[in-house]
Amino acid sequence: MRFPELPKKKINSRTYNQYVAPLKSILEFTPELKSRGHRPLKLKFEDQLNALIYFHLQEFDSCRDLIQDLDENEFAKQCIAPEGGISLSSFSEAINNRGLEQLQFVFNELSKKAAKLLPKKFEALGDLVAIDGSLIDACLTMYWADYKTNARKAKGHFGFNINQGVPSKIYLTDGNGAERPFVSTILSPGQTGIMDRGYQCHNDFDRLQKEGKSFVCRIRESTTITELEKITTPSNKSFIFLDAKVLLGTRKVNQTETPVRVVGYKIEDTKYYIATDRFDITAEQVAEIYKLRWNIESFFKWWKKHLKVYHLIARSEYGLMTQVLGGLISYLLMAIYCHEMFNEKVTIKRIRSLRKIIFNELTGTTSPIDDETFFKEHPTSYAQT
Secondary structure: OOOOOOOOOOOOOHHHHHHHHHHHHHHOOOOOOOOOOOOOOOOOHHHHHHHHHHHHHHOOOOHHHHHHHHHHOHHHHHHOOOOOOOOHHHHHHHHHHOOHHHHHHHHHHHHHHHHHHOOOOOHHHOEEEEEEEEEEEEOOOOOOOEEEOOEEEEEEEEEEEOOOOEEEEEEEEEOOOOOHHHHHHHOOOOEEEEEOHHHOOHHHHHHHHHOOOEEEEEEOOOOOEEEEEEOOOOOOOOOEEEEEEEEEOOOOOOOOOOOEEEEEEEEOOEEEEEEEOOOOOOHHHHHHHHHOOHHHHHHHHHHHHHHOOOOOOOOOHHHHHHHHHHHHHHHHHHHHHHHHHHOOOOOHHHHHHHHHHHHHHHHOOOOHHHHHHHHHOOOOOOOOO
16 A cells, blocks of 8 residues: 655654554663664664564565655655665665564563553463464575475464463574474463474473473374373263373373373364363363464464565564564554554454554545544454455
């Protein structure tokens, strides 16, 4: 979406300022980005952050498209681009070499702020964090992104806050990077990690319990289970067919040291076996928690499709991480904006509304209230297109 050519006067967008307002208090404490030489920075950190947020909000297709808009669009020139503008080469050099520490700080602090502002939808089930990896297509010149002989991919390892519906942690590796080592790092004591079968590791289950971190993880049906005691006896009408305190694995080979709970249930023709250390909830709640893991899959799908996050504007591992963090920060801002304006989760209709409101403010064709009132009267569901 291109903004129209406007007279060269001081212009601003109240709505855009409102959208990025949660960053104001965070930027006051963000570590300073310093020049590595004697020359001053052409792109300060605030300019870099603004450009990344603008890139994702406006769904540009490439870095070249962004730089052209920063050069030709009067709003972008005045409110987004650094004073004097920025060339494609200077922007690419900055993205691939500077600002990662600052972006990580902003993401972490904004994630904490979102967790306080947004309502907790599943509070009765605890502090839930879905954990999963997402592959990012890379070009063949990205040699660090090892995957297959004729393919390059990177992998993001994400923690997703289920209660507030926002990302909370991110780590980046090559496409073959193992996922299990990040579980303990993503989780904090008191949190419950929700994971699929690929994360099953009996040593990790023991370690997480020692660290005070809980888990709800689907395990393979072929897993050896030594039943110690039944927790509940499922009825014939229940979809639960197993609820027991057990040891997982083979004795003296890979058996868990600390007992865990296994809940088995059947949906249509598929059996699910869920291992957890949560003895404080019912078997049905264990099944409900595992079902919530799909929320992170919905997030990946929406995030990739609507924010152009994986349209690469960087080729180095450093640069790709800055781009991904920029996309996560943009999503957190959208989540806060949608909650404060509409008391809803992020939807593409709300984001299109946001773009339209900013457009209308700059052209003077209508007031922001008109658009906001209209969309308040037409509620939508999460991640709806």
